[in-house]
Amino acid sequence: MTFWRLGIIRGIVVGLAGSGLGMGVTMLLRIALGLTAWKAGPVTAVGTVVGILFYLAGLGAFKYWLGWVRRRAAEEPQATEPTQPHWARYLSFDINHKTIGIQYLVTSLLVIIVAGIYQLIARLETSQPGLQFLSPNTYNSLVSLHGIMMLSGVLLGIAGMMNYLVPLMIGARDMAFPRLNAISYWLTPPAVLLFLFSLPAGGFDTGWTAYPPLSLRAPLGMQLMLIAFYLVGWSSILGSINFLTTIFKMRAPGMSLFRMPIFIWATIATALLQLVFTQFVGIAFLMLLLERLTGLGFFDPDKGGNVILFQHLFWFYSHPAVYIFVLPGLGVISEVVPVFSRKPLFGYKAVAISSLGIAFGGMIVWGHHMFAAGMEEWLRVPFMFTTLLVAVPTGIKIFSWLATMWLGKIHLETPMLFVISAIVVFLIGGIPVDLYIHDTYWVVAHFHSTLFGGFVFPMMAAIHFWFPKVTGRLLDERLGKRYWTVMTVGFLVTYLPMFWLGLNGMRRRIADYDPALGLGTMNTVATIGGYLTGLAMLLFFINLVVSARRGAPAPANPWHSQTLEWQVSSPPPEENFVTIPQIVGSPYGYGIPGSRHALIPMSSQPPEEVS
Amino acid sequence: MSRATTLVINRLTIKRLGLWLFILSESFLFLALLVVRFYLQGVQRPTELNQPLGFVISGILLLSSLTAYRGESAIAYGDEKLFRRNILFTLGLGILFLVGVGIEWAEGFRFFPPASGFGTVFFTLTGFHAFHVLTGLLALLTLVLPGQKGRFTPENYWAVEGIVKYWHFVDVAWVFIFPTLYLVS
Numbered sequence: 112m113t114f115w116r117l118g119i120i121r122g123i124v125v126g127l128a129g130s131g132l133g134m135g136v137t138m139l140l141r142i143a144l145g146l147t148a149w150k151a152g153p154v155t156a157v158g159t160v161v162g163i164l165f166y167l168a169g170l171g172a173f174k175y176w177l178g179w180v181r182r183r184a185a186e187e188p189q190a191t192e193p194t195q196p197h198w199a200r201y202l203s204f205d206i207n208h209k210t211i212g213i214q215y216l217v218t219s220l221l222v223i224i225v226a227g228i229y230q231l232i233a234r235l236e237t238s239q240p241g242l243q244f245l246s247p248n249t250y251n252s253l254v255s256l257h258g259i260m261m262l263s264g265v266l267l268g269i270a271g272m273m274n275y276l277v278p279l280m281i282g283a284r285d286m287a288f289p290r291l292n293a294i295s296y297w298l299t300p301p302a303v304l305l306f307l308f309s310l311p312a313g314g315f316d317t318g319w320t321a322y323p324p325l326s327l328r329a330p331l332g333m334q335l336m337l338i339a340f341y342l343v344g345w346s347s348i349l350g351s352i353n354f355l356t357t358i359f360k361m362r363a364p365g366m367s368l369f370r371m372p373i374f375i376w377a378t379i380a381t382a383l384l385q386l387v388f389t390q391f392v393g394i395a396f397l398m399l400l401l402e403r404l405t406g407l408g409f410f411d412p413d414k415g416g417n418v419i420l421f422q423h424l425f426w427f428y429s430h431p432a433v434y435i436f437v438l439p440g441l442g443v444i445s446e447v448v449p450v451f452s453r454k455p456l457f458g459y460k461a462v463a464i465s466s467l468g469i470a471f472g473g474m475i476v477w478g479h480h481m482f483a484a485g486m487e488e489w490l491r492v493p494f495m496f497t498t499l500l501v502a503v504p505t506g507i508k509i510f511s512w513l514a515t516m517w518l519g520k521i522h523l524e525t526p527m528l529f530v531i532s533a534i535v536v537f538l539i540g541g542i543p544v545d546l547y548i549h550d551t552y553w554v555v556a557h558f559h560s561t562l563f564g565g566f567v568f569p570m571m572a573a574i575h576f577w578f579p580k581v582t583g584r585l586l587d588e589r590l591g592k593r594y595w596t597v598m599t600v601g602f603l604v605t606y607l608p609m610f611w612l613g614l615n616g617m618r619r620r621i622a623d624y625d626p627a628l629g630l631g632t633m634n635t636v637a638t639i640g641g642y643l644t645g646l647a648m649l650l651f652f653i654n655l656v657v658s659a660r661r662g663a664p665a666p667a668n669p670w671h672s673q674t675l676e677w678q679v680s681s682p683p684p685e686e687n688f689v690t691i692p693q694i695v696g697s698p699y700g701y702g703i704p705g706s707r708h709a710l711i712p713m714s715s716q717p718p719e720e721v722s
Numbered sequence: 723m724s725r726a727t728t729l730v731i732n733r734l735t736i737k738r739l740g741l742w743l744f745i746l747s748e749s750f751l752f753l754a755l756l757v758v759r760f761y762l763q764g765v766q767r768p769t770e771l772n773q774p775l776g777f778v779i780s781g782i783l784l785l786s787s788l789t790a791y792r793g794e795s796a797i798a799y800g801d802e803k804l805f806r807r808n809i810l811f812t813l814g815l816g817i818l819f820l821v822g823v824g825i826e827w828a829e830g831f832r833f834f835p836p837a838s839g840f841g842t843v844f845f846t847l848t849g850f851h852a853f854h855v856l857t858g859l860l861a862l863l864t865l866v867l868p869g870q871k872g873r874f875t876p877e878n879y880w881a882v883e884g885i886v887k888y889w890h891f892v893d894v895a896w897v898f899i900f901p902t903l904y905l906v907s
Contacts, residue, residue, distance in 0.1 A: 179881075180864045182873065287736045352743045360736045386743060390751040398758075401846070408842045409762070415839020420761050424754060 116195065118203035119300075122170035126301070129165020134158035151331050153404050159338050163301050171204045172294050204297065206289035209683065211296050212275025213581065216574075218296075219267035222303055224648070226260035229253045231645055233622075238638035240626040250622035252314025252332065259319040259336055260306050262432070263343045265566050267299055269439040270350050272573055273378050275581065277354055279676035279683060280372050282363025282692045282709070287356040291349055298346040305339035308332075318620055320425060323410035323418050326399055334403060337396045344389045344396075347435075351382035351389075363675070363709070365694035369460060370708075372674050372698045376463040377442025380470035384431045384438075388474070392428035395421055422484055426477035433558075434473040437537075437565025438466055441508055443573045444530050448512045449699040450576075450672045451527035452519030456699040457511045468504030476501060483549040502541070509534060525591035526670075529572035532599045537564025542610075550620075553613025556606045563602055571598070571651070578658070579665030583681045586662060590654045598647035604640030608633040673708040674698045734880060741884050745891045748854075752895045755850055759843045759902055767907040768840050770833035772826060776904040779822035780896065783855075786815035787893040790862075794886045800876045809866045809882075812889065816859045823852050847899050854892045861885045 114120060137157040138148040167173065200210055201217075233253040236245045245253070274292065278285055286292045309315065313330025326333055358379055362371070398409045399421070408414020410421050449456045456462060478486060478494035512534060521527065540560030544553060578586045609617075617630050624630060668677040675692060676683070692709040700706025793808030826848065834841040864870070865882055874882055 180867065182869050288740060291740075348747050352740050352747070355743055356736055356740045360739060361731060386747045387750050390747060391754050394751060394754045394758075398846070406837045407846065408837050408839065409758070409846075414837050414842060415762060416842065417762055420758065423761070424757075 116203075117199060118170045120202075122166045122297070125169025126162045126166025129168075130158045130162025132165075133161025152334060155331065156334060156338070156400070156404055159305070159335070163298075163342070166301060167294070167297065170297055172290075172297060175290055204293050206285075206293045207685065208274050208278050208286045208289065208292060209581075209687075211292055212271050212273075214296050215267050215271030215274055215299075218299060218303065219264045219271055220652075222260050222264035222267060222306075225307070226257045226264060227645065227648065229260070230257040231641055233257065234638050234641045236622055237624075238635045239631050240624050240628075242623050245622060247622045248316050249314065251316035251318070251620060252310060254620060255315055255318050256306065256309060256336075257319075259340060261562075262319065262436075263299075263302065263306070263340065265436045265562070266343055266347055268566070268570055269381065269436065270295070270347065272439055272443070272570070273354055273381070274350075276374060276577070276676060277357060277378055278361070279679070279687055280375055280674055281358060281361065281366060282675050282688060282694065283357060283361040284686045284688060286353050287361060288353050292353050295346045295349040295353065298342045298349075302339040302342040302346075305335040305342075309335040309339070320429070321396070321399065322425075323399060323402070323421050327403055327410065334400065337400050341393055341396050341400075344393045347385045348389050348393075351386040354378050354382040355386065363688075363692045363694050367694075369463065370694050370697060371463075373445035373456065373459070373462055373466070374439070374442035376466045377438045377445075380466040381435050381438045384435050384470050384473065388428045388431045390428075391424050392432075395424035395428070398424075419481075419485060422481050422486075423477070426480045430477040430480060431470075431473045433561065433565075434469055436562060438469060440533070440565045440569030441469075442466070443569040443576075444512060444533055445508070446674070447526050447530045447572050447576055448515050449701055450670050451522045451524065451530075452516045453522075453701045454515055454519040455697065455701055455703065457514035457517075458507070459697065459699065461507050462511045465504035465507040468507075469501060472497065472501040472504060482546050505541070509538070524575075524670075525586070525588060525595055526572040526576040528592065528595045529568045529575065532595070532602075533564050533568035533572065535564070536560050536568060536602065539606075540564050548613050550618060551613035552609045552617040552619065555619055556609035556613060559606055559609075563606075568598075571595075574655075576670065577676075578655075579669050580676060580681050580683070582659050582662070583665050584658055584662035585665045585669065586658045587654050590650060594647055594650040594654060597643060597650060601640050601643030601645075601647050604643060605637050606640070608637045608640070612637070673700060673706075675709050678709060678711055737880055737884065741887060745888070748891065749895070751850070752898065755847050756898060756902055759847060763840055763843050765906045766840060767904070768834050770829070771844075771904060772829055773904055775822060775826060776900060779819050779826075780900050782815050782822065783819045783893050783896050786812045786819070787890055789815065790886045790889045794879075794882055797874050797879045797882050798876055802872070802874070805874070805882070806866050809862055813859060813862050813866070816855055816862070816889075820852060820855060820859075823848055844903060847903060851892070851896055851899055854895065858885070858889045858892045861888065 134154050134157065137154045141150070141154075142148050200207075201214055205211070205214075230253070233245070233250055236243050236250055274286070274296075277283075309332035312332040312335055315321070315326065315329040315333035315336055317326045317329055317333065321333070321337070358371075358375055398407075401407050402409050402411070402416075408416045410416045410418050412418075445456060445462055476494060476498045478490050479498045482491060482494075512530075537560070540557055540563070542557065542560075544557050548554065575586055575591055578584075612630055612633050615630060615633075616628055617624060617634070665681045667680050669681075670677070675694075675698075678692065679687060688711070690712045692711045694709050696707050698708045700708065789808045789811040793805050793812060796802075796804035796808060827845070830836075830841060830844055834844060836842060836845045862885055865874075865885060
């Protein structure tokens with residue numbers, strides 16, 4: 112039966128069975144212990160965890176290792192049968208990094224759509240004072256889910272970009288650990304499912320930050336969200352191990368550290384942050400889960416706990432997470448700007464090192480999220496100082512982009528337009544935030560500007576830039592430019608009023624506000640802007656779908672770029688490089704006569720494997 | 723600047739780097755747990771805590787690292803019998819350690835229950851560590867299953883090396899947890 116051969120079908124069926132088994136055994140245990148059989152928290156928690164393990168097994172994720180233990184010949188998982196259609200590999204446990212990159216990106220876009228729709232609903236509620244159609248709890252659940260799902264969508268999005276591009280850019284045939292890579296991806300669909308179930312299970316009204324004590328009392332939806340984000344976290348930890356190993360061990364001959372594209376440097380910085388800091392949010396969420404389920408007293412002062420501990424652990428990850436989100440985006444900007452300015456990247460070494468500078472600086476600034484939380488007073492000045500320090504490496508990048516564009520032959524095609532939007536918006540996001548406007552819409556506008564400038568616009572630039580490589584077809588340039596116009600205008604109309612609203616006393620995470628404040632008009636404008644952004648995304652998806660099916664065939668190198676991924680066919684062959692490329696120079700030698708990044712020999716020369 | 727012109731992909735060094743990165747990540751998990759201990763409880767320690775038993779199980783776990791190391795060395799020299807014997811010793815010592823933790827837990831439930839200040843910290847730290855010991859034991863077990871006879875050779879024993887390294891890591895984590903819970907005051 113072909114249907115049954117699809118990994119995802121097996122995973123879902125076996126996973127559901129496992130989930131039922133887990134819940135059943137828990138209920139039996141509870142009866143044996145003399146408790147009531149059904150208590151939603153513990154029963155569903157065990158059901159979820161067992162279900163996920165069964166799902167992975169059903170998918171075939173453990174097949175290789177089980178085979179290793181039972182000493183079967185190590186057969187490669189044959190994800191797609193020759194008789195199956197082309198798309199089947201995207202729904203199965205496939206280990207090619209390009210498949211996994213596309214899986215990540217599609218999942219990311221789906222999550223971003225859902226999270227965006229949640230916010231559009233909530234935005235309609237706040238467009239005028241008074242309660243329109245949502246209850247305050249539903250409103251808060253929608254906003255919280257918007258936050259945590261967007262963050263997960265961003266994590267999946269950067270994982271997708273890095274998965275697709277890293278091996279191609281460094282001249283490798285695949286990632287260092289292809290099976291681990293597939294597991295990293297397949298941990299995320301159950302997370303998405305749990306996010307979706309969270310709303311029917313009561314949602315959670317804590318905001319995405321899940322601060323206790325509110326998160327200890329929130330409905331079951333809270334628990335689903337905690338488990339879901341824990342899964343996403345492990346996905347990114349395992350992914351980071353893979354990226355770092357791949358970059359440090361599998362670069363093409365001749366690619367020294369300072370011949371790597373900036374996107375690779377950004378990946379190193381991102382992966383280091385993910386590898387180390389995700390553990391902190393993981394443990395913080397696990398502690399919440401344990402306190403909810405077993406009554407341990409981490410955050411309950413009556414039991415010797417302390418709520419500030421959660422905030423420290425949480426922000427110790429979640430501030431570096433900002434850099435996890437934006438560093439790949441800044442890397443994309445550094446890739447796109449030289450190609451469309453036809454000039455070498457200005458100050459390559461400084462830009463390369465500045466990624467690491469941002470990463471290390473970002474490790475010691477988490478306290479600036481807690482100025483109003485009752486943190487020790489003397490910590491304020493050091494945290495303020497370190498925060499200002501991060502502006503230095505960021506400034507290096509921005510001046511490098513400007514200097515690269517300066518006197519360049521700038522081609523204003525869609526990717527470049529998005530990059531320009533990104534730089535401007537990222538600068539707007541850098542406007543300092545003060546203690547007195549804590550928890551207002553100023554903060555909302557600030558971090559959305561950072562994320563639009565650091566992630567959304569660069570990701571759109573990336574999709575428009577690499578789409579021909581991935582699909583072998585060109586995107587519709589006219590529709591792309593229209594999309595860029597509506598998106599940029601939509602962004603400005605949404606968030607510039609929010610800065611004003613924040614200064615005038617509009618608080619975050621409230622469904623209703625006092626009409627006497629006179630905030631109604633600007634809130635309506637922001638809502639209109641939000642829906643413009645939604646319309647823009649619709650244009651974008653139409654362009655994606657139509658161009659992927661009927662776009663003009665793309666040449667191997669439509670943008671005349673020098674980096675490695677453009678030197679192979681579009682889409683790239685299954686193993687990326689038939690012959691191993693030799694790296695002979697800088698990746699950004701545009702406009703320099705005779706400059707080359709790579710030579711790709713014609714004769715076949717397979718890589719030498721040492722086990 | 724330029725390196726060799728032929729691409730050499732050394733799977734062994736790739737696997738080693740991957741494992742070290744995993745261990746780096748996991749050590750930050752334990753770091754976070756130590757932070758939790760000091761943030762919530764400072765250096766408080768209840769007098770009921772069974773220090774002698776703590777010393778005994780620490781000794782057992784350290785000894786198991788020694789046998790694991792001897793097992794790895796044995797297979798590096800191709801002595802399969804010695805290898806299996808030492809890994810089995812390691813398994814036994816690991817199980818003894820878990821039994822010791824179980825006794826500690828039983829005493830803990832009486833004197834400092836999980837919902838109390840020190841109890842929360844004690845059960846969390848030992849619980850997370852015991853979970854890692856358990857995964858290490860399962861991994862070690864896969865090395866000495868009857869079907870694995872003759873599998874590892876001096877040329878090819880990465881699985882042994884990797885799992886033993888992980889086992890050492892679990893021991894080192896305990897070396898930090900033990901004084902944090904049992905000695906400071």
